[in-house]
Amino acid sequence: MKKWLLLLAAVILVLVCTACSNQDEEPSGPAPTPETEASKYSRAQSMLAKNQFAEAAALFDELGSYEESTKLSMYCKAAAAGESGDYDAAYSGFQLLGEYKDSQYMITYYKIRAAEASAGTEADSWKNWIRAANSYDKISIFRDSGERAKACRKTAYAYAKSLEAAGDREGAYEVFKGLGDYSDSAAYAEKMYYDLGVEERAAGNWDEAVAAFGKVSGYSDVAEQITETRYQQAYAVLNAGDYIGAYDLLCGLKGYKDVDRFLAEDDRMKAAAARETRLEPYQKAGNYVTFGTYPQTAAGTDSTPIEWMVLKYDAENKKALLLSRYGLDVVPYNTETAAVFWETCSLRAWLNGDFTERAFSAEQQAAILMTEVDNSRGQGHVRWMVGGNNTQDRVFLLSCEEAYQYFGVNNYSETKKARAAATQYALRTGVSYSGDYKTNDGDTACSWWLRSPGKYKMNAASIYCSGELDSVNVSKDSIIVRPVLWLDLTADIF
Numbered sequence: 121m122k123k124w125l126l127l128l129a130a131v132i133l134v135l136v137c138t139a140c141s142n143q144d145e146e147p148s149g150p151a152p153t154p155e156t157e158a159s160k161y162s163r164a165q166s167m168l169a170k171n172q173f174a175e176a177a178a179l180f181d182e183l184g185s186y187e188e189s190t191k192l193s194m195y196c197k198a199a200a201a202g203e204s205g206d207y208d209a210a211y212s213g214f215q216l217l218g219e220y221k222d223s224q225y226m227i228t229y230y231k232i233r234a235a236e237a238s239a240g241t242e243a244d245s246w247k248n249w250i251r252a253a254n255s256y257d258k259i260s261i262f263r264d265s266g267e268r269a270k271a272c273r274k275t276a277y278a279y280a281k282s283l284e285a286a287g288d289r290e291g292a293y294e295v296f297k298g299l300g301d302y303s304d305s306a307a308y309a310e311k312m313y314y315d316l317g318v319e320e321r322a323a324g325n326w327d328e329a330v331a332a333f334g335k336v337s338g339y340s341d342v343a344e345q346i347t348e349t350r351y352q353q354a355y356a357v358l359n360a361g362d363y364i365g366a367y368d369l370l371c372g373l374k375g376y377k378d379v380d381r382f383l384a385e386d387d388r389m390k391a392a393a394a395r396e397t398r399l400e401p402y403q404k405a406g407n408y409v410t411f412g413t414y415p416q417t418a419a420g421t422d423s424t425p426i427e428w429m430v431l432k433y434d435a436e437n438k439k440a441l442l443l444s445r446y447g448l449d450v451v452p453y454n455t456e457t458a459a460v461f462w463e464t465c466s467l468r469a470w471l472n473g474d475f476t477e478r479a480f481s482a483e484q485q486a487a488i489l490m491t492e493v494d495n496s497r498g499q500g501h502v503r504w505m506v507g508g509n510n511t512q513d514r515v516f517l518l519s520c521e522e523a524y525q526y527f528g529v530n531n532y533s534e535t536k537k538a539r540a541a542a543t544q545y546a547l548r549t550g551v552s553y554s555g556d557y558k559t560n561d562g563d564t565a566c567s568w569w570l571r572s573p574g575k576y577k578m579n580a581a582s583i584y585c586s587g588e589l590d591s592v593n594v595s596k597d598s599i600i601v602r603p604v605l606w607l608d609l610t611a612d613i614f
Contacts, residue, residue: 157186168192173200191220199226207234222261229262236272249276250298273302280305289316293335310338317345326353347376358388364610367392399609402440403433409440411607412479414448416543426479431526431604438609439489443518443526447542447568447600449475450549454594459577461508462495462516465594467569471515471603479603487611488514495519495571501531501581504591505573515603517571520581520589527587535587539565542600552598557585567592568600 164179173196180193198213210230217223232255239248249272256262256269280295289312296309317332329349336342350369358366367389373379383389401407407430413423428442454465462468476485491514495507499519507519523529527538534557541563542551557565567590570581574591582599584590592599 157183161187161189164189164192168196171199171203173197173203191217195221195223198223202226202230202233205237207231207237225259225261228255228259232256232259233268236268239272239275246276246279246295247298249273249279250295273299277303277305284312289313307338310336314339314342314345317349321349321352324356326350326356347373351376351379363388364392364395367396395614399614402430402607402609403435405430405432408445409442411442412481412484414475414479414543415545416446416448418544418548420545420548440607440609441604442607443604444602445540447540447546447551447566447602448479449601450542450546450551450598451601452595452597452599453569453580457578457593457595460594461573462493462571463508463511465580467601468511468513468516468571471517471601472513475601475603476515483611483613485514487608487613489606489608490514491516491606493571500572501575501589504575504581505577505579507571507573515605517569517602518604520570520572523570523583523589529583529587529589531589533588536560538583538587539585540568540583540600540602542566546600550598551600552585552596554585557587566600567598568602 160179161183164176164183167173167176167179177193177196177200180189180196183189194213194217198210198217201207201213202210207230211227214223214227214230232252235248235255236252239245239252253269253272253276256265256272259265276295276299280292280299283289283295284292293309293313296305296312299305313332313335317329317336320326320329320332326349330346333342333346333349339345351373354366354369354373357369367383370379370383370389374383383393401409409428409430410425411428412426414426415422416424426448427445429445430440431443432441434440451467451470453467454460476488480488490512493511493513493516495510497506499521500507501520504520518526520529523538528535529538537560539557539559541559541561542553546566551566553564553566555564559565565585565587567582567584570583572581574580574582574594576591578594579591580594582590582592
């Protein structure tokens, strides 16, 4: 019996050890199945949908030519480049894809992103924020377009505020206006310049105040504010002793406050009105006026007032361009036959020397403006010689271009209104004329000089008796002179 018990214990021990050994071993079963291409393709597409472009591109590369993996890899790489800020690489990548998927929209999208990114890095680049915002509005197919548009406008608004804080009101105004109806941009821009107008007026900066008010359209009293600014300016100018300037300002404010009464009753305003009446003939092209004196009889012993034709009135600068009605004298363009320009000819020296001294008093000479005389190619005949350097002159002659501008002169047809007669003083020396041609007044027409060069080196331009453009030798001594000058109508002589 004892032997049987020992044998049974041994069997039980073996069974226990075997069970323990089996618990330590890995459970057996089937091996895992490798991921299929279809599954990996689906996983890559899911990453693309989540904008995980780099990860998706890696999976598509592993898939090689499976389905559209090649193109989708290119697409993901282009998008990844754009998201990293490499917009050139993004453009190139999507361009290679042509019409695949939404590649063309993606090019537009990243161009907008590039514009947004460049804003604030150079002058006026803030406009890129606004352009980007407006562009995002137009491509709402992208899920972040709305947020990006809002962010761009918010950034531009903050930038405008920073400009204002730095004292750059003009810059801030431009940004606010560019933002349109975003937040309170439009109203803020209006208020900013309205307040500036008030400040500038208080400081006596009249033109700056008017300019500031001029930028405001949303305030009902802005026109009155401009009028009030000019009203205050007029009295400030008057108090400074400039009654002519005050008169000019007040004439533009008739009907406002006490302006009409003041113009009618104040002696200084009456004097200014009388002066204005004297100047009226100078303010209309085609009128004839007198200024200076010059011999006009055959004897040459007289000092007869010179008649001038008003060619042009410059209201802004209060000056008139005058051309003598008649040829006042006969002087060659140059005393010697030589290749000369207006700059170097003897006629220019005579006009600004002997003629000016003889024709005008010191006070009258002070009223003749120094003029930058244009002698460029455009002032001469297109196929004739070039005119040389510009000059500074008080008295000069018309150019070919100006003769065309004021009289319609050309070198292929007669122009009666360009014909000119000579005074008896000029005729005494043997003027070049033809009895076949008469002026509008019925006088015998004569040839007269222009300042432009002629067809050949030793020629100068002139207007023939017929009113036609001509080219003659510079030393010809039978051509009349019709001086031209700009007259300052603010001068004391008036």
